Amino acid sequence: NAGVTQTPKFRILKIGQSMTLQCTQDMNHNYMYWYRQDPGMGLKLIYYSVGAGITDKGEVPNGYNVSRSTTEDFPLRLELAAPSQTSVYFCASSLRGSMNSEAFFGQGTRLTVV
Amino acid sequence: QKEVEQNSGPLSVPEGAIASLNCTYSDRGSQSFFWYRQYSGKSPELIMSIYSNGDKEDGRFTAQLNKASQYVSLLIRDSQPSDSATYLCAVNAGNTGKLIFGQGTTLQVKP
Numbered sequence: 572n573a574g575v576t577q578t579p580k581f582r583i584l585k586i587g588q589s590m591t592l593q594c595t596q597d598m599n600h601n602y603m604y605w606y607r608q609d610p611g612m613g614l615k616l617i618y619y620s621v622g623a624g625i626t627d628k629g630e631v632p633n634g635y636n637v638s639r640s641t642t643e644d645f646p647l648r649l650e651l652a653a654p655s656q657t658s659v660y661f662c663a664s665s666l667r668g669s670m671n672s673e674a675f676f677g678q679g680t681r682l683t684v685v
Numbered sequence: 686q687k688e689v690e691q692n693s694g695p696l697s698v699p700e701g702a703i704a705s706l707n708c709t710y711s712d713r714g715s716q717s718f719f720w721y722r723q724y725s726g727k728s729p730e731l732i733m734s735i736y737s738n739g740d741k742e743d744g745r746f747t748a749q750l751n752k753a754s755q756y757v758s759l760l761i762r763d764s765q766p767s768d769s770a771t772y773l774c775a776v777n778a779g780n781t782g783k784l785i786f787g788q789g790t791t792l793q794v795k796p
Contacts, residue, residue: 602782611693613773613786614729621781629783661728668782672717674775676728 573597577662577677584652584684592647592680594662602665603645604629604674605637607658614661620645621668652684687712689776691787699795704761706790708774711755717777718750720759723789724770733759764794 575596584590596603601622606614606629616629620639634656636648645664649656659681663674688711698704706720717736721729733748735741735757741748747760757776761768771789778785 604783606786611788613689613691613788614775614784615786616783619781619783627781665782669716669777669780672777672782673719673731673734674782674784675731679728 575662575664575675575677577660577680579680580678581681582683584649584682586652586654586684588652589648589650590652590682592649592660592662592682594645594647594677595643596645596662596664596675597643598664598666598675599642600664600666600675601642602668602672603639604663604665605635605645605647606661606663607631608661608679609658617647617660649682654684656682657684658682687776687778687785689774689785689787691774691790693788693790695791695793697793697795698764700764700766702764702794704764704768704792704794706759706761706772706774706792708757708759708787709755710757710774710776710785712776712778712785713752713755715752715755715776715778718748718757719775719777719784720746720748720757721773721775722770723773729773761792764792766794766796768792769794
């Protein structure tokens, strides 16, 4: 029972490089989310998706892009990495969007931009 | 802007005591409220959810919700050293499942 799986777990990028953070879930959840967590802070929403083919911006979308071609996968793309994107990234999914919308999180990707 | 506020702590309690964690939120339209536990270097883990006013108990954990005061709390009875973690309060204010998180309260349970 894998739940939400993120890869890679750790990554170091140089300024200006690009990368894709992978996220897949096997719970058949329609709703998926990308959050970032800076040290000592709560999580902030980057992008979310309410179903395949539908994505929307969250609170801090600048410098990121997403796609949702299947129910299972929700990759996050970083273009032209900047030191401000050094953070821990969490992917999450939930079955519903309103009541009883408990979100389940992946193990996180720790990204350092140098 | 919708906000969720928590005291960052650390909150230090002796083993066996009751730990009380508090959270306030700004959006009166919020419908669902969650407490996540996060150990250092790990991902958030859901421990309690509450949707209506009053108390909800699950083992040693009790969540309390007061929508009139826009206040959510988490009580941990018989605190154990293994409860030492950061506790994140999260609020769902819409129908897309988006969560707004507080900054978290660090709990230290001393043997």
